[in-house]
Amino acid sequence: MAGWLTGKVTEKIQWNDRLFSLRIQSAFKDFVPGQFVRVALDIEGERVARPYSLVNNPDDDTLEIFFNIVLEGPLSPRLAALEAGDEVFLSEKATGFLIINEVPECRHLWLLATGTGVGPFLSILNSQQAWLRFEKIVLAYSVRDLSELSYRQQISAIEKQHGDQFLFVPFITREEVAGAINKRIPESLEEGSFEQRTGININENDSHVMMCGNSAMISSVTECLEKRGLRKHRRREPGHITIEKYH
Ligand SMILES: Cc1cc2nc3c(=O)[nH]c(=O)nc-3n(C[C@H](O)[C@H](O)[C@H](O)COP(=O)(O)OP(=O)(O)OC[C@H]3O[C@@H](n4cnc5c(N)ncnc54)[C@H](O)[C@@H]3O)c2cc1C
Missing domain, CATH: 3.40.50.80 (Nucleotide-binding domain of ferredoxin-NADP reductase (FNR) module)
Known part of the structure; x- marks a missing residue:
């Protein structure tokens, strides 16, 4: 399995009833603006991962993702339920060509x-x-x-x-x-x-x-x-x- 880093949610921003941003502290640093990481949670014994673009500047101390709840989806409602202090997993590397x-x-x-x-x-x-x-x-x-x-x-x-x-x-x-x-x-x-x-x-x-x-x-x-x-x-x-x- 690909390597995972553990991240800690430092802040949750709620924009409306379906839209959220999470700020996440982790050892992950290096990316080019426009790239995405995979974010994962362990759900019923399985690691469920989805790609999310990074919103922050690479020089910032914390990573930031911005997402909406897809009600029938396995990951996004659970990400939206996280609070400061909770853990998430992040892929070790960012990728993508929207740069x-x-x-x-x-x-x-x-x-x-x-x-x-x-x-x-x-x-x-x-x-x-x-x-x-x-x-x-x-x-x-x-x-x-x-x-x-x-x-x-x-x-x-x-x-x-x-x-x-x-x-x-x-x-x-x-x-x-x-x-x-x-x-x-x-x-x-x-x-x-x-x-x-x-x-x-x-x-x-x-x-x-x-x-x-x-x-x-x-x-x-x-x-x-x-x-x-x-x-x-x-x-x-x-x-x-x-x-x-x-x-
Ligand atoms: C390269 C890449 C980068 C992405 N970056 C972001 C991001 O920064 N922010 C973000 O919100 N999403 C992003 N997504 C979508 C994200 O990865 C998830 O698919 C989404 O958050 C839903 O996850 P889920 O596990 O709840 O449901 P999933 O099982 O992933 O999806 C369930 C259903 O919802 C559809 N769906 C997926 N995303 C959305 C959406 N945003 N609105 C409505 N329907 C959707 C899927 O096509 C599928 O039919 C990205 C996708 C890709 C391919």
Whole structure:
């Protein structure tokens, strides 16, 4: 079996009735913003593990994961029930290619997230490297209602720190909220309101698009962008689209 580290929950943040973040202290340190670890608990004699992206900056003392409860799932409801002081297991290494070292040279980085998919992008936005590489970074964060729009303070701090280099576009699909686009990301991209909001557009010369979250958003946006000549990024065949599907 792969090696496991023991971690201790130091803090639980509850964003609404289904959304939580856990801060975890462990010997684990080394990862690249955008990567994920496997988090596990022993449930009825079995070690049950699932991948979770890291939200924190690699320099932080504690790791942080952000997740929602999937009621029928074995692990996420149990993770949500943990309290400070409880133990979890973590894989020894982080992995994943949703990282900017993999992104070819371009001017604009577009980060498109649904729900908890915003987590790895916060880690990227909270590290220096991205700000040194891209002229503009757009974060599109889509949720169903305002109570799901987590990490708002952290996002505001990024806005303050990076000014015009950072464009934050919240999408709230089931509630009209001032300042947010009341549509799903794919629809807004198709009709043009998303890019209008940013003042720049997604094209094959200037842009790289990273997407994280549910597969419906990722597939629809990929289809739309492929019509414009963008293609999935592969190491052997550099492209414009990098994805991580959570479910
Ligand atoms: C590379 C990777 C990174 C991931 N990182 C995160 C993360 O940072 N935060 C996070 O919340 N989830 C993340 N996930 C999903 C996570 O690993 C679990 O699948 C999820 O937390 C549910 O776990 P579970 O054991 O309760 O249910 P599972 O047995 O894993 O899933 C039960 C069912 O729920 C679906 N499902 C999985 N995740 C979700 C979800 N978020 N919302 C609705 N349905 C879902 C599954 O497709 C499956 O049909 C990631 C998945 C992958 C592949």
